[in-house]
Amino acid sequence: xxxxENNKGMIVKxxxxxxxxxxxxxxxxxxxGCPLSCLWCSNPETQSMEVQLEYDWNRCDDDCIECINVCIxxxxxxxxxxxxxxxxxxxxxGACTRICHKKALMLVGVEMTVAxxxxxxxxxxxxxxxxxxxxxxxxxxxLNQARFTLELAKSCNQSGISTVLDxxxxxxxxxxxxxxxxxxxxxxxxxxxxxxxxxxLTGVDNSxxxxxxxxxxAKGVPMFLRMPLIPxxxxxxxxxxxxxxxxxxxxxxEELHLLPYHRIxxxxxxxxxxxxxxxxxxxxxxETVLRVAQFLMQAGIKVKVVW
Numbered sequence: 001x002x003x004x005e006n007n008k009g010m011i012v013k014x015x016x017x018x019x020x021x022x023x024x025x026x027x028x029x030x031x032x033g034c035p036l037s038c039l040w041c042s043n044p045e046t047q048s049m050e051v052q053l054e055y056d057w058n059r060c061d062d063d064c065i066e067c068i069n070v071c072i073x074x075x076x077x078x079x080x081x082x083x084x085x086x087x088x089x090x091x092x093x094g095a096c097t098r099i100c101h102k103k104a105l106m107l108v109g110v111e112m113t114v115a116x117x118x119x120x121x122x123x124x125x126x127x128x129x130x131x132x133x134x135x136x137x138x139x140x141x142x143l144n145q146a147r148f149t150l151e152l153a154k155s156c157n158q159s160g161i162s163t164v165l166d167x168x169x170x171x172x173x174x175x176x177x178x179x180x181x182x183x184x185x186x187x188x189x190x191x192x193x194x195x196x197x198x199x200x201l202t203g204v205d206n207s208x209x210x211x212x213x214x215x216x217x218a219k220g221v222p223m224f225l226r227m228p229l230i231p232x233x234x235x236x237x238x239x240x241x242x243x244x245x246x247x248x249x250x251x252x253x254e255e256l257h258l259l260p261y262h263r264i265x266x267x268x269x270x271x272x273x274x275x276x277x278x279x280x281x282x283x284x285x286x287e288t289v290l291r292v293a294q295f296l297m298q299a300g301i302k303v304k305v306v307w
Contacts, residue, residue, distance in 0.1 A: 004113065004114040004115040004118065004151060004155055005113055005114075005115050006113060007113060007114045007147065007148055007151045008111045008112065008113050008148065009031055009111070009112060009113075009114070009117070009145045009148030009149070009152070010031065010032040010033065010049055010051075010109055010110075010111055010145065011029065011030065011031060011032065011109070011110055011111070011112045011117065012030040012031065012032055012043075012045055012046050012108060012109060012140070013030050014027060014028075014029050014030075014117060014120045014121070015027065015028045015029075015030065016120070016123070016124055017124070017127070018136065020306060021136035021138060021164065021166060021187070022133070022134065022136045022164035022185070022187065023131075023132050023133060023134075023162075024127075024128065024131035024132035024133025024134065025124070025127040025128065025130075025131040025133040026128070026133045026134055026135060026136050026164070027120070027121050027124050027134075027135050027136070028135075028136045028137075028138050028166075029117060029121075029135065029136070029137050029138065029152065030043070030046060030138050030139060030140065031046070031137065031138070031139045031140050031141075031142050031144070031145050031148070031149065032045075032046055032048065032049050032050075032109050032139070032140050032145075033046070033047070033048070033049040033139065033140045033141060033144040033145060034046055034047045034139055034140040034141045034144060034168065035141060035144060035168070035170045035171075035203075035204060036141070036168050036170060036191075036202045036203055036204055037202065037203040038191060038201060038202045038203075038228075039201055039202075039230075039233075039277045039278055040228060040230050040233075040261055040265075040278055040281075041265065042262065042264060042265030042268070043140075043265060043268070044265065044268055044269055044272060044274055045108045045109075045268060045272060046139050046140035047140065049109075049144075050092075050109065051092045051107055051108065051109040051110075052092070052107070052108045052109060052272055053085060053087070053090055053092055053096075053097075053105065053106075053107060053108075053272075054105070054106045054107070054108050054268075054271045054272055055083060055085055055104060055105055055271055055273075056103075056104050056106070056271055057081070057082045057083070057104065058104075059102045059103055059104035060081070060082065060083060060102060060104040061102060061104075062081045064102075065078060066099050066100070067083060067096035067099060067100055067105055068083070070095045070096055070099050071095060071096055072095070073089045073090065073091055074086070074089060075087070075089035075090040075091075076096060083104070083105075085273060087273050092107060094107050108272075114148065114151045114152050114155055115155075117152055118152070118155050118156075118159070121135055121156065121159075121161065122159065125159070125161065128161055128162065132162075133162070134156070134161050134162030134163055134164065134184075135152075135153075135156050135161055135162070135163050135164070136163070136164040136165075136166055136187070137149050137152060137153060137163065137164070137165055137166065138166035139166070139167075139168075141167060141168050141170065141171065142165060142166065142167060143165075143167060143171040143172075143175045143176065143179065144171070146171070146175040146178070146179075149165075149179070150178055150179060150182055153165070153179070153182035153183055154182050156182075157182055162184050163182060163183045163184055164183065164184065164185050164186070164187060165179055165183040165185075165186045165187070166186075166187040166189075167186060167187070167188060167189065168189045168191075168209065169188055169189060169190075169208070169209035169210075169212045169213055170204055170208055170209050170212075171208075171212070173211075173212060173215060176212055176215075176216065177215075177219075180216075180219060180221060183221075184222070185221070185222040185223065185224065185254075186216060186221055186222070186223045186224070187223075187224050187226055187257075188213055188216065188223050188224070188225055188226065189209075189225075189226050189227070189228075190209070190213070190225055190226070190227045190243065190246075191206070191227070191228065191234065192206065192233070192234045192239060193206070193210075193239050193242035193243050193246060194206075194239065194242070195207060197234075197239075201230075201233060201234075210246065213225075213246075213250065214249065214250065216252075217249075217250040217251055217252045217253060218251070218252075219252075220251070220252050221252055222252060222254055223250070223252050223253050223254060224253070224254050224255050224256075224257060225247065225250075225253055225255070225256045225257065226256075226257045226259060226306075227243070227256065227257070227258055227259065228259045228260075228261060229258050229259060229260045229261060229284060229289060229292060230261045230281075231261060231281060231282065231283075231284045231288070232281075235284070235288070235292055237295070240292065240295055240296060243296070243301075244296060244299040244301055247301055248300070248301075253302075254302070255302045255303070255304050256296065256301055256302060256303050256304070257303075257304050257305075257306050258289065258292065258293055258296075258303060258304070258305045258306065259306050260283065260284050260289045260305070260306075260307065261281070261283055261284060262283055263281075263282075263283060266279065289305055290305070293305050
């Protein structure tokens with residue numbers, strides 16, 4: 001029997017006092033694993049279900065070799081002021097992270113039970129009541145770990161805590177429909193309206209995503225749409241016009257949130273030993289973002305820019 005005590009999920013972090021993932025003060029639970037691989041993803045550590053080794057060379061002592069000495073697979077070496085990680089050898093057993101007193105080496109991803117996550121959530125329950133906040137389950141894609149996500153949301157419900165599902169929409173309708181029983185509202189991502197371009201930018205076709213979005217809205221679920229605004233990729237009038245046409249058909253959408261592209265996540269790719277494909281892309285100018293927002297609002301779309 002699956003219970004809160006033995007139902008485990010792979011977690012990136014439990015972020016307390018979050019203010020951008022739903023109303024009020026919230027606790028956001030970031031789960032690992034995502035079926036999309038968006039070129040601009042600012043949280044690459046949430047894409048893989050695997051535990052990953054992260055290295056922040058800015059924290060590293062120039063002459064320390066303790067992590068190298070403790071690594072039984074010879075996956076670490078020093079080159080000048082930095083430690084080099086031979087990731088093909090790394091077994092991510094955590095020996096190097098435990099001995100690194102500067103926390104330059106960290107494992108990303110930990111298995112937690114629903115009960116363990118609820119222990120963290122309940123610490124902030126008084127703040128939810130005062131601010132109208134609650135818990136947001138995000139990712140990655142939360143329904144990539146559907147059983148854990150639904151059990152966690154159910155436990156929040158039983159504790160009188162409001163819940164938000166933050167989803168990319170690329171999941172089975174069965175999982176999404178089950179989630180409706182436990183979530184008060186949904187944050188739903190829209191990346192690009194053209195199917196072929198969506199596949200090029202994210203790795204998957206958008207037909208399932210758009211279908212799920214329409215079916216959710218038809219159920220009357222309060223839904224906040226979120227679109228990352230990526231210069232040159234999805235900010236052209238043609239895509240925006242298609243977006244307007246689509247959103248007008250959704251009876252339950254509350255607001256469209258524009259999320260201007262930023263480069264904050266670039267450093268995470270380097271720390272994880274991953275390539276960042278948009279290294280030359282610059283953040284959009286404020287006037288460009290406001291132009292897009294105005295274009296949408298003139299068409300009757302309720303828009304909020306989330307800087």
